[in-house]
Amino acid sequence: MRRAWPIAALLLGPCALLIVLRDALPGWAVTPPASWRVPFIEWINAVVEFLRKTPLVADFTFRDGTRAVAGWIEWPLDLLEGILISGFADGAVPSLPWTMIVGLAAVWGWYLRGWRLSLLAGGCVLYLALFGKWKLSMITLSAVLVAAPVAGAIGLGLGILAVKWRGFERILWPLLNVMQSLPHFSYLIPVAVFIGVSHKAGTIATILFAMPPMARLTILGLRGVSPEIVEAGLMAGCTRLQMLRKVEIPAARPTIMVGVNQVIMQCLAMVVIASFIGAKGLGHDLLFRLQSLRIGQALEIGVAIVFMAVTLDRLSQALAAKEPEHLREGAWWRAHPFLGSAAAVVAVTALASFITPYASVLPRELTLTTAPFWDGIVDWVTVNLFDPLNFFRDALLLNVLIPMRTGYQAVPWLAVAVLVGSIGWRLGRARIALPVLGFLAFVMLSGFWARSQITAYMVSFAVLVCAGVGLPLGIWASKHEWRAKLVQLLCDTFQTFPSFIYLIPVIMLFKVGDVAAISAIVIYASIPAIRYTTIGLRSVPHHIIEAATTSGCTPRQILWKVRMPLAFPEIMLGVNQTIMFALFMVIIAAFIGTRDLGQEIFRALTFNDAGKGLVVGLCVAFIGLTADRLITEWAAVRKRELGIG
Amino acid sequence: MEPKISCRGVWKIFGPHPERFFHTHGGAPGPDAFAGSGYIPAVRDATIDVFPGEILVIMGLSGSGKSTLVRCLSRLIEPTGGEILFDGRDLLKATPKEMIELRRHKMGMVFQHFALLPHRTVLHNVAFPLEVQGVARADRLRRAMEVVELVGLKGRESYYPRELSGGQQQRVGIARSLAVEPDVWFLDEPFSALDPLIRREMQDEFLRLQNLLHKTIVFITHDFDEAIRLADRIAIMNEGVIVQIGAAAELVTRPANDYVAEFTREVPRDRLLTVADVMAAGADPDAGAAPVEANAPIHDVARRVLRAEAPLRVVDENGVTQGAISRADVVDALFEDRSGRE
Ligand SMILES: Nc1ncnc2c1ncn2[C@@H]1O[C@H](COP(=O)(O)OP(=O)(O)OP(=O)(O)O)[C@@H](O)[C@H]1O
Ligand SMILES: [Mg+2]
Numbered sequence: 001m002r003r004a005w006p007i008a009a010l011l012l013g014p015c016a017l018l019i020v021l022r023d024a025l026p027g028w029a030v031t032p033p034a035s036w037r038v039p040f041i042e043w044i045n046a047v048v049e050f051l052r053k054t055p056l057v058a059d060f061t062f063r064d065g066t067r068a069v070a071g072w073i074e075w076p077l078d079l080l081e082g083i084l085i086s087g088f089a090d091g092a093v094p095s096l097p098w099t100m101i102v103g104l105a106a107v108w109g110w111y112l113r114g115w116r117l118s119l120l121a122g123g124c125v126l127y128l129a130l131f132g133k134w135k136l137s138m139i140t141l142s143a144v145l146v147a148a149p150v151a152g153a154i155g156l157g158l159g160i161l162a163v164k165w166r167g168f169e170r171i172l173w174p175l176l177n178v179m180q181s182l183p184h185f186s187y188l189i190p191v192a193v194f195i196g197v198s199h200k201a202g203t204i205a206t207i208l209f210a211m212p213p214m215a216r217l218t219i220l221g222l223r224g225v226s227p228e229i230v231e232a233g234l235m236a237g238c239t240r241l242q243m244l245r246k247v248e249i250p251a252a253r254p255t256i257m258v259g260v261n262q263v264i265m266q267c268l269a270m271v272v273i274a275s276f277i278g279a280k281g282l283g284h285d286l287l288f289r290l291q292s293l294r295i296g297q298a299l300e301i302g303v304a305i306v307f308m309a310v311t312l313d314r315l316s317q318a319l320a321a322k323e324p325e326h327l328r329e330g331a332w333w334r335a336h337p338f339l340g341s342a343a344a345v346v347a348v349t350a351l352a353s354f355i356t357p358y359a360s361v362l363p364r365e366l367t368l369t370t371a372p373f374w375d376g377i378v379d380w381v382t383v384n385l386f387d388p389l390n391f392f393r394d395a396l397l398l399n400v401l402i403p404m405r406t407g408y409q410a411v412p413w414l415a416v417a418v419l420v421g422s423i424g425w426r427l428g429r430a431r432i433a434l435p436v437l438g439f440l441a442f443v444m445l446s447g448f449w450a451r452s453q454i455t456a457y458m459v460s461f462a463v464l465v466c467a468g469v470g471l472p473l474g475i476w477a478s479k480h481e482w483r484a485k486l487v488q489l490l491c492d493t494f495q496t497f498p499s500f501i502y503l504i505p506v507i508m509l510f511k512v513g514d515v516a517a518i519s520a521i522v523i524y525a526s527i528p529a530i531r532y533t534t535i536g537l538r539s540v541p542h543h544i545i546e547a548a549t550t551s552g553c554t555p556r557q558i559l560w561k562v563r564m565p566l567a568f569p570e571i572m573l574g575v576n577q578t579i580m581f582a583l584f585m586v587i588i589a590a591f592i593g594t595r596d597l598g599q600e601i602f603r604a605l606t607f608n609d610a611g612k613g614l615v616v617g618l619c620v621a622f623i624g625l626t627a628d629r630l631i632t633e634w635a636a637v638r639k640r641e642l643g644i645g
Numbered sequence: 646m647e648p649k650i651s652c653r654g655v656w657k658i659f660g661p662h663p664e665r666f667f668h669t670h671g672g673a674p675g676p677d678a679f680a681g682s683g684y685i686p687a688v689r690d691a692t693i694d695v696f697p698g699e700i701l702v703i704m705g706l707s708g709s710g711k712s713t714l715v716r717c718l719s720r721l722i723e724p725t726g727g728e729i730l731f732d733g734r735d736l737l738k739a740t741p742k743e744m745i746e747l748r749r750h751k752m753g754m755v756f757q758h759f760a761l762l763p764h765r766t767v768l769h770n771v772a773f774p775l776e777v778q779g780v781a782r783a784d785r786l787r788r789a790m791e792v793v794e795l796v797g798l799k800g801r802e803s804y805y806p807r808e809l810s811g812g813q814q815q816r817v818g819i820a821r822s823l824a825v826e827p828d829v830w831f832l833d834e835p836f837s838a839l840d841p842l843i844r845r846e847m848q849d850e851f852l853r854l855q856n857l858l859h860k861t862i863v864f865i866t867h868d869f870d871e872a873i874r875l876a877d878r879i880a881i882m883n884e885g886v887i888v889q890i891g892a893a894a895e896l897v898t899r900p901a902n903d904y905v906a907e908f909t910r911e912v913p914r915d916r917l918l919t920v921a922d923v924m925a926a927g928a929d930p931d932a933g934a935a936p937v938e939a940n941a942p943i944h945d946v947a948r949r950v951l952r953a954e955a956p957l958r959v960v961d962e963n964g965v966t967q968g969a970i971s972r973a974d975v976v977d978a979l980f981e982d983r984s985g986r987e
Contacts, residue, residue, distance in 0.1 A: 228760035231721050235822070235831075236774035237749030246777070250764040324764060326803040 011422050018415035030412040037447040044611035048193060066194040073146065073200050073207075080142035085135055097353040097360040098129045103345035105311065111338035112318035121315055124307040132367030133282065133304040140281030140308065143199070144267045147206040152263045154207070155214025156256070160244065162215070163222040172215065179212045181580065181624040183587035184273045185601045186617025192277045193610045202271060202279025210266035214259040221255030222248055257320030264316050268309055269498035273588070276605060282308070286500070290591075295508045296375030302504045303370070306497050313496040378508055385509075393515045401461065401514055408457040413444055420626060427633045436629050439622035448619050454596035456623065458514065459582045462521035466529045466578045469522070471571070474533020475559070484534050491531040499524055499581075499588055507592060517589035525581035532574020536567030541644075566642060569635040576631040583624045647733065648694035649829060649861040650718055655691045655727030657713050657885075660684035663725045672726055687713040689885040691727070695829075700855065700862040702872040704908065705882035711865045714882070715831050718863065719752055720744060731829075749778050753822030757834040759814045761806040761821075768793060768802040771820045778825070792820040795854070812843040816850070823858070830860040836871065848874055869908055873917055881905050894922045898978070914979055915944035920970055923978040924959045928969040936960040939967050943978055950975050 022030060051062035082088045087095040106122030128137045162169035191205040225248050233247035249256070272283030282305050289298040333340035353360035381389075417440055424433035443452050477487035502524045510516035540563045548562045590598025597616050604613035658667055658674075660683055670678050679686055687710045695701050695718075703711045716722040718729060720736055729736040731747070739747065753774075761770050768789050769776075775785035793802050796816040806814055815835060822830065835851075836844045848871060855862065866872055872879050873893045880890045881904070889901040897914060900906040921939040936958040937946045950957055956971035 226758070226760070228756045228758050229762065231716075231754070232756060232760035232762075232821075234721055235719065235748050235752060235754040236777050237745045238777050239745060242777055246773070247762065250762060253764060323807060324766075324805045326766065326805060326808065 007426070011426060012419070014422065015415045015419035018412055018418060019410075022410060022412055025412055025414065029414040032413055032444045032449050034447070036445055038445040040446055040615045041609075041611035044614055045609070048190075048610045052193070063194050067196070070195045070200050070204055073150075073203055076146045077142060077200060077203060080145055081139060084138040084142050094353075094360060097349050098134055098362055099352060099359045100346060100349035102126050102129065103349055104342060105315075107338060107342045107345055109315060109318070110341070112315060112322055117314055117318055121311050124311040127307050128304055129362050130368055131300065131304065132364065132369060133301065134362065134367075136280075136282045136285055136301070137304055137308055140268070140271055140283065140305075143203050143206065143271045143279060143281060144264065144312070147203050147210060147267045147271065148260075148264045151207045151210040151267065152214050152260055155211045155216075155259065155263065156218050158211075158215040159218025159222065160249075162219050169219065173219075176212045176216050177625060178618070178621050180216075181583070181621035181628070182617045183584060183598075183601060183620050184209060184270060185276070185587060185590075185598075185605055186613050186620075187270075188274065188277045189601075189605055189608065189613035190610045192605070193608055197278040199278055199280045201277050202274030205274045205277060206267050206270040206279070209270040210263045213262040213266060217255050217259030217262065218252070221252030221259070224255060225251045254320065257316075261313065261316040261320050264312050265309065265496055268305075268312060269500070272305060272498045272500050283498075283500070286504075290503065290507065293507075295378045295504065296371045296373075298504050299374040299378075299508075300369065300371050302501045305501055309496040309498060310493060313492075381508060389509055393510055393513075396515055397513075401518070404461060405454060405457045408453050408460075409450065411453070413440075413449060416440065417444075420630070423630055427630065427637060432629060432633050436626045439626045439629075442622055443619045446615050446619055448597060448600065448616055451595075451597045451600055451616075452619055452623060454594075455583075455586055455598070455620065458518055458521065458586050458594065458596060459579060459623075462518050462525060462582045462586075463575065463578050465518075465522045466526045466582070467575060469526045470529025470533055470574065470578070473526075473530045474537060474571075477530070477534045478537035478563075484538055487530060487534050491527050495527050499585055502585065503588065503592060512593040514594060516592050517586065517594045520589050520592075521582045521585040524585045525578045528574050528577035528581060530574075532577065533567070533571050536570030536574070537563050539570070540566045566644065569638040569642070569644075572631055572635050572638075576628055576635075579627045579631075580624050583620055587620060646696055648730075649697045649732065650695040650863075651730040651733075652691055652693045652695075652714075652718060653728045653730070655688055655714070655717055655729060656686070656725045657688040657710070657717055657722060658684050658686055658725045667725045686885045688717060688724070691717075691882075691885075691887050693880055693887060693890060695861055695863055697828075697861050698859050699877040700864055700875055702864045702866060702876035702879045703882060704866060704869065704872050704879055706867060709882040710885040711867075711882055712833055713885075715833055715863055715865055719748070719754060719831055749774065750825060751828045752831065753825065753827035753829070754831040755815070755818045755822050755833065755835045757837055759806070759811075759818045759838075761814060761817055763806055766803050766805055767798060767809070767817050767820075770806065770817055771824050773821060774825045789820075789824055792824050793817075795823070795857075796820045796850070810843075811839050812847060815839065815847060819851075819854070823854075828861060830862045832862065832864045834865050834867070837866070837868070844871070851875065869912060873912065881908060894918050898922055913944075915947060916942050918943050918978050920946060920959050921967065923974045924968040924970040925956070925974065926968040928956070929958075929966055934958075936964075936966070937970060938962070943975060946970075947975050947979070 018025065018029075027033065028036075053061060055061055056065075082093075083096055084101070085095050087093055102122055102125045105125045106118045109116075109121035110118035128134055158172060162172045187205045187209045191201050191208070195201040195204055229247060229251050230243070233243045238247060271279055271281065272286065275281070275283035275287045278284075282301055286298055286301045286305070289295075289301065327335045328337075329335070349359060357363075358366070417437065420440055421433050421437050424436045443449060473487070477483045502520045506516045506519040506523070510519060544562060544566065545558060548558050553561065586594070586596065587598040587601060590596070590602040593599075597620055600616045601613055601620075604610075604616065656667060656672075657663075660666060663684065666678075666682070666684050667674065673690065674684075674686070689710075691714055693701075703714065705711050713722060717724045720729070720739075724737065731751070736747075762773065765773065768786060771792055772785045772789035775788060780788070790802065793799060796819055798813060798816050798820065801809065801813065806817065809817070815838075818835070836847050839847060852875065864875060866875075876893060878890060879893055879896060881888050881896065883904045889896060889905050891899075893912075894917060896905055897909045897912055897917060900909060919940050919942055920937055923943065924939070934953055934955075934957055937949065937960075939959050939961050946957075950970055951972055953972075956969040956974075959967045959970055961967055
């Protein structure tokens with residue numbers, strides 16, 4: 001351990017020296033001069049203009065093409081909306097009764113996992129109906145049900161191509177890395193430019209955003225198929241196509257289904273945010289209420305979104321984990337009990353809808369609302385907590401945040417480059433150092449250095465707080481099996497909530513500004529910190545702990561001298577995830593008035609400035625990828641040294 | 646007899662550019678060439694014939710190249726050098742299409758970890774090779790059902806692999822490889838992942854099937870007891886080289902080197918060796934005492950030979966004298982003489 005100090009000094013020393021000598025440095029070494037700016041934005045916009053205006057084939061422009069493609073998506077959207085809410089031919093053919101959808105959700109939950117999931121799924125869907133969110137949620141659901149299969153199919157196709165052609169994978173993989181770190185808003189702007197502002201545009205943006213995890217997991221799944229199974233396929237005499245269809249894809253199903261789950265959840269998260277470019281449904285309503293500061297109603301919609309997220313997540317996870325089972329003997333309904341019950345549900349609810357319209361569409365006057373209750377809470381908070389909250393906010397701003405921001409803005413870019421470069425070099429020579437310096441160079445030359453520093457300050461403050469919350473909670477949770485399980489369940493659940501939801505409570509407490517934004521980030525980004533700490537501490541091999549106990553360690557010594565050091569690489573991976581989450585949130589938080597990169601993207605969205613939106617988005621992505629590269633590499637090196645993983 | 650598979654000077658080298666490495670060393674790189682080169686010689690200059698209807702067992706320690714050799718024979722792995730004749734035809738010249746045909750009709754393979762398709766029932770796993778060939782659904786399911794019955798899994802045909810025990814899963818693997826009635830049957834450590842008791846049961850099952858089917862078999866194991874029970878001939882591999890090929894008794898009585906001797910050390914020699922393996926052939930002692938049979942295990946006759954004053958006469962099943970067996974022969978056979986090989 002003693003040898004760690006000279007290395008740390010070597011890594012941090014030059015950077016610290018540059019910060020101290022800031023005033024002696026030439027100006028260009030502190031803030032990148034304006035003349036260095038590379039006109040990335042103008043270049044991209046030139047391409048965008050070309051694609052918008054210049055006819056490529058006959059008098060068809062690229063934009064005409066994208067609009068035509070977008071037109072196709074209206075088809076399934078209309079179909080699903082017809083089935084779920086609006087019916088067809090002006091109501092001559094009715095939509096499915098709400099009772100049927102509730103019943104089918106319950107049967108499906110029962111089939112996939114058992115009565116608990118059945119209650120959860122049925123209950124959540126029932127909530128949507130009873131609390132008057134039926135129409136909005138079914139619009140959102142139909143967008144998800146259209147976007148998810150399309151995104152899944154594209155992702156699957158790309159994944160297969162990548163596995164079959166090495167060259168393609170070499171291009172695709174880094175692209176996926178960038179796409180998965182690009183903020184939501186960066187997807188919205190090009191879609192708005194090329195397709196317009198509408199529900200279908202929102203759906204298309206959702207497809208684009210949700211596709212990368214599917215491609216990634218398809219690649220991982222296909223690569224992970226055991227070589228013996230592939231050989232068994234070859235020995236059976238499979239052609240290449242048969243191999244793919246009958247052997248590789250089915251054998252990779254578990255991993256691919258994890259991808260399906262992720263696609264569905266990403267779709268829901270994005271379709272809420274896509275309301276900025278006209279997606280209808282719950283997200284649109286939420287946005288509207290938030291903008292008019294009707295917090296109570298916003299909360300109610302938030303709860304509906306959360307219930308929908310939990311239902312979709314649990315059902316698709318159960319679907320992923322579902323293993324095939326042999327059929328039971330006997331009559332048809334005995335061999336297929338679930339199909340039988342589904343048929344019964346359909347028959348009974350159809351009959352009921354025939355008898356009473358209440359079973360088909362719940363009339364408005366019968367729905368409940370919780371908005372007054374939430375409004376009451378909001379009022380109470382405003383009246384009773386106004387002073388303490390204000391005091392807290394101002395104190396934090398004046399004493400911590402503003403000094404920290406000033407400090408960050410004072411750091412010369414050269415110092416950052418030296419620090420990042422030397423850590424990268426130490427971890428993996430040019431292999432790591434060059435990419436991270438490349439990321440940094442882009443941020444520096446893009447003309448958004450100052451904004452990036454503000455983003456970096458907000459993210460690092462939030463990450464510090466997250467670590468401060470996550471570590472103790474993780475340590476607490478790791479002490480007992482039941483605590484770990486509980487925390488795991490809570491983390492899983494909170495993580496399924498679309499990130500936009502987290503803005504609602506902070507607006508309620510802090511209105512707008514840096515403190516509100518940072519609070520939202522902290523709530524959202526603490527999840528991985530807690531989760532990885534718990535997992536890391538709990539996965540320390542049992543025999544090592546037994547050895548420590550027999551050597552006479554006290555529980556405290558075991559924690560700090562055995563478990564902590566061994567779990568530390570895993571905890572750092574948690575910190576890495578926390579940074580990623582924080583970056584996503586900090587951009588969304590631009591909605592409540594921050595002054596960093598998020599604000600720039602937000603403005604780009606207002607002005608439909610695709611170039612700017614993309615360049616700022618890449619800045620965010622590259623900040624994240626820099627941290628990601630360094631931390632994952634460090635964790636891998638450290639795990640190898642410790643002989644774990 | 647014409648060999649079914651004939652493998653002549655086959656090499657398999659793993660590394661960045663194995664072909665180039667192989668040719669720069671004149672097609673026969675020595676052990677020195679590999680040291681520090683980053684290339685791994687998985688199979689070196691292997692020459693072996695597999696005759697129709699025989700069980701050839703390939704043995705060796707972990708990493709000695711058994712799996713690689715067998716995968717070269719089925720061309721799942723492309724050999725770096727040498728030639729392989731299958732029914733007299735050059736296997737390495739077969740086009741991908743011909744290879745698919747060969748594998749669809751002539752070859753079957755059983756894998757160590759079963760390699761069943763998790764999403765298919767037992768019946769559909771077994772029918773899979775037929776499905777791939779395009780056999781009509783009814784026909785292939787009928788044939789699959791026959792094979793499922795043959796391996797004793799009747800009643801389990803609609804189960805999924807994960808609902809079966811290890812032994813049952815390997816029965817499915819065996820059934821699948823037999824569904825197309827292959828001529829040649831490759832088995833790569835089929836029973837290594839099973840418990841000892843189940844393993845014995847599966848060996849019996851395997852012998853029962855072979856008595857019915859008379860396939861040409863290449864069987865990999867690293868368990869010498871298993872090899873003795875099953876093999877007509879055994880090939881022993883060490884670091885990619887086939888060190889010796891022969892019947893079990895031959896390996897025990899005349900090991901080619903220390904490596905083979907080490908393998909055969911723990912063998913119960915009295916049960917493996919027969920009188921014929923150790924007798925002095927051609928000798929014709931007095932016809933005094935009752936003779937012993939040539940194909941009897943030593944274990945059964947040792948007591949009599951050791952008690953007898955003089956060597957005993959050895960006869961074949963027709964009572965014709967073959968030679969004589971003395972006390973010294975029995976003692977030498979049972980207690981391997983290692984004084985000469987230090
Ligand atoms: N794809 C590969 N790439 C590089 N080396 C390989 C590859 N496959 C096998 N080898 C090496 O070739 C040698 C022989 O491997 P092989 O699997 O044939 O051994 P084996 O006798 O079947 O061993 P086991 O009893 O463990 O199955 C080993 O040293 C192995 O590491
Ligand atoms: Mg092997």
